[in-house]
Amino acid sequence: MAFAHPIGGVRPVRSSRRRGYFVPVLLLTPAMLWLTVFFVVPTISLASQSLQTGDIDNGYTLTWNFQTYADALARYWSHFLRSFGYAATATVGTLLLGYPLAWFIAHRSGKYKNALLVLVVAPFFTNFLIRTLAWQIILTDTGPVTGFFRATGLTSVLQAVGLTNNDTLLFSPFAVVSGLVYNFLPFMVLPLYASLERLDTRLLDAAGDLYANGWHTFWRVIWPLSLPGVVSGTLLTFIPAAGDYINSKLLGNTQTVMIGQVIDAQFLRVLDYPTAAALSFILMITIIILVGVYVRIAGTEELV
Amino acid sequence: MTKPTTSSGPLRLVGLTRHFDDFVAVAGIDLEVPAGSFFALLGPSGCGKTTTLRMVAGLEEPTAGRIYLGDEDITATRAYQRRVNTVFQSYALFPHLSVLDNVGFGLRQLKVADWKQRSMEALELVQLADRSRQRPRQLSGGMQQRVALARAIVNRPEVLLLDEPLGALDLKLRREMQIELKRIQQEVGITFIHVTHDQEEAMTMADTVAVMNAGHLEQVGEPAALYDRPATAYVASFLGQSNLLPLEGFSDPGGEFVTAHAHGNGLVVERAQLPKGMPLDGGFAEGAPSVHLGIRPEKLRILSPDEAPSANRLGGTVTDASFTGVATTYLVAMPWGQELTVTRPNDGSLRARPGDAVVLGWDPHQSFVVSEAL
Numbered sequence: 001m002a003f004a005h006p007i008g009g010v011r012p013v014r015s016s017r018r019r020g021y022f023v024p025v026l027l028l029t030p031a032m033l034w035l036t037v038f039f040v041v042p043t044i045s046l047a048s049q050s051l052q053t054g055d056i057d058n059g060y061t062l063t064w065n066f067q068t069y070a071d072a073l074a075r076y077w078s079h080f081l082r083s084f085g086y087a088a089t090a091t092v093g094t095l096l097l098g099y100p101l102a103w104f105i106a107h108r109s110g111k112y113k114n115a116l117l118v119l120v121v122a123p124f125f126t127n128f129l130i131r132t133l134a135w136q137i138i139l140t141d142t143g144p145v146t147g148f149f150r151a152t153g154l155t156s157v158l159q160a161v162g163l164t165n166n167d168t169l170l171f172s173p174f175a176v177v178s179g180l181v182y183n184f185l186p187f188m189v190l191p192l193y194a195s196l197e198r199l200d201t202r203l204l205d206a207a208g209d210l211y212a213n214g215w216h217t218f219w220r221v222i223w224p225l226s227l228p229g230v231v232s233g234t235l236l237t238f239i240p241a242a243g244d245y246i247n248s249k250l251l252g253n254t255q256t257v258m259i260g261q262v263i264d265a266q267f268l269r270v271l272d273y274p275t276a277a278a279l280s281f282i283l284m285i286t287i288i289i290l291v292g293v294y295v296r297i298a299g300t301e302e303l304v
Numbered sequence: 305m306t307k308p309t310t311s312s313g314p315l316r317l318v319g320l321t322r323h324f325d326d327f328v329a330v331a332g333i334d335l336e337v338p339a340g341s342f343f344a345l346l347g348p349s350g351c352g353k354t355t356t357l358r359m360v361a362g363l364e365e366p367t368a369g370r371i372y373l374g375d376e377d378i379t380a381t382r383a384y385q386r387r388v389n390t391v392f393q394s395y396a397l398f399p400h401l402s403v404l405d406n407v408g409f410g411l412r413q414l415k416v417a418d419w420k421q422r423s424m425e426a427l428e429l430v431q432l433a434d435r436s437r438q439r440p441r442q443l444s445g446g447m448q449q450r451v452a453l454a455r456a457i458v459n460r461p462e463v464l465l466l467d468e469p470l471g472a473l474d475l476k477l478r479r480e481m482q483i484e485l486k487r488i489q490q491e492v493g494i495t496f497i498h499v500t501h502d503q504e505e506a507m508t509m510a511d512t513v514a515v516m517n518a519g520h521l522e523q524v525g526e527p528a529a530l531y532d533r534p535a536t537a538y539v540a541s542f543l544g545q546s547n548l549l550p551l552e553g554f555s556d557p558g559g560e561f562v563t564a565h566a567h568g569n570g571l572v573v574e575r576a577q578l579p580k581g582m583p584l585d586g587g588f589a590e591g592a593p594s595v596h597l598g599i600r601p602e603k604l605r606i607l608s609p610d611e612a613p614s615a616n617r618l619g620g621t622v623t624d625a626s627f628t629g630v631a632t633t634y635l636v637a638m639p640w641g642q643e644l645t646v647t648r649p650n651d652g653s654l655r656a657r658p659g660d661a662v663v664l665g666w667d668p669h670q671s672f673v674v675s676e677a678l
Contacts, residue, residue: 200394200396202392202394202396203396203398205361205363205383205390205392205396206390206392206396206397206398207398207409208362208363208382208383208384209361209362209363209383209384209388209389209390209392209456210384210389210409210410210413210455210459211384211385211410211413211414211459212384212409212413213382213384216413220409221398224400225399225400
């Protein structure tokens with residue numbers, strides 16, 4: 001036993017160290033290759049495109065033309081603002097709708113839990129475009145939704161806050177935001193559900209026992225413990241919503257054009273590739289900065 | 305924590321009942337817990353003790369009955385409105401808050417300005433002041449338990465409820481915490497209601513023990529009284545071991561003692577031990593509840609041949625002797641087949657071996673009588 005220890009003790013450590021290095025690399029390789037081919041290379045190509053001059057017929061040359069960025073920002077800054085405004089409003093909307101829904105599914109649905117979760121993702125079985133087109137019918141001027149909004153006076157409220165222009169609902173900022181809320185609701189509900197489902201309900205008993213009423217229990221216990229879900233849900237909603245161009249195209253008007261729609265038009269109809277590429281880059285960088293600030297404020301690393 | 309809190313009055317439960325659909329968890333409990341006492345609610349799991357506790361805390365709504373704290377009827381108040389705090393079985397510490405913020409949670413709800421200072425004092429009381437900045441999960445089970453205790457007592461509630469708070473701790477830590485809890489209770493003077501299924505824990509810690517079974521109270525009393533004079537066979541067997549001899553009837557020779565008849569033996573029993581209304585004219589009526597004479601194993605003696613004849617004698621044969629160090633436990637078969645357990649200290653007195661014929665005796669003051677179905 002005296003000499004068995006060093007031999008038996010050191011060898012496995014060495015081999016496991018070698019294995020411990022090899023296995024993660026092996027596991028990472030497919031994803032790294034995928035990202036290199038389909039993300040890193042296109043991003044570099046996009047960056048290069050945004051700094052080129054020329055046109056579609058005579059080809060482009062890289063001239064480090066940063067003026068494209070300045071021109072793009074000068075012409076489309078309002079579209080950026082509008083996009084982030086709509087995306088933020090839609091994110092708040094999905095949060096307000098999604099939080100009670102996620103709580104209900106996680107803690108009140110009993111044996112229907114799985115069925116309700118399937119219902120949350122059920123819209124994905126239909127095409128994104130079809131679902132959004134369906135909202136044209138839902139919000140049509142002669143439909144029951146518009147009728148209800150008119151009867152309850154909500155149309156005047158929406159008009160007063162600038163979400164609609166008259167007493168109809170379709171082709172307005174309200175319709176665009178509604179479409180965004182509808183389309184991204186599952187992305188909010190699922191992470192929230194995952195967070196809330198993990199929440200130990202005995203902590204709610206403890207909060208009640210320690211003189212917290214329902215409202216205080218929510219703000220001091222439930223909300224902070226659900227922050228990881230709130231952060232991922234809002235990111236999963238805000239990021240794609242900010243770049244979305246289907247909802248504004250199908251449910252909006254010429255005054256509701258979002259930046260995704262502009263990029264789409266520059267790439268595919270105007271064929272101004274450098275401007276389109278510059279706009280894409282600005283959108284990407286702005287989102288990265290916003291998300292960075294947001295995550296820092298939310299302080300998710302402090303959470304359980 | 306320097307000044308003991310004086311409670312406003314006793315906690316009284318009147319006809320407290322809780323049904324879960326068809327299941328009766330608590331079947332009409334009447335109980336008074338004096339202010340400032342250390343009270344244990346003892347019973348097996350599923351006997352309704354935790355449900356009773358949750359109703360006192362306000363976390364469970366009674367189906368019927370009232371709860372009074374002092375003169376005030378608190379039945380209809382919500383948990384957060386009651387000056388009652390709970391140490392939960394699972395501790396239920398808030399994982400996102402530091403130890404200090406956990407302890408200060410209640411005081412901040414109560415808008416106490418010096419919550420920080422008072423929380424630190426409570427942490428000092430449980431000897432965890434140096435851990436105030438850590439998160440609960442960074443602490444061991446025993447420390448978490450003490451944080452849960454500090455979080456409850458810092459609010460100086462009228463009643464502190466402890467729901468099997470030591471259940472998750474190992475034996476050594478448990479013993480330490482039992483002593484600690486008792487010390488803290490004496491220091492702060494709050495009424496403690498301690499729910500446990502561990503009879504030893506209940507007897508060690510509490511001034512008064514209430515034994516619960518199947519949703520009702522079997523007996524309430526001091527630990528020694530419950531052990532020496534159990535009112536029911538259930539209490540007798542739940543609090544330690546006992547030998548229960550089925551009786552056929554009593555006869556009354558007059559004086560301090562009566563004679564109990566068991567399998568042809570006349571056994572002397574203290575008159576004061578008899579349940580009220582026990583007939584003393586020979587046999588029991590058909591269908592009457594069965595009556596047993598109970599004797600604890602350590603109260604039985606093996607009589608040596610030269611010993612003065614004891615009032616109570618039962619002859620039998622030793623079938624098993626197990627040596628446990630401080631004592632030896634014998635099984636002695638009676639002529640009617642029942643085996644009595646006898647525990648004798650290893651003090652050099654007579655030892656018996658399996659197969660020996662022995663005579664057992666006991667002091668008539670040391671037995672008890674229980675009447676009911678087992």
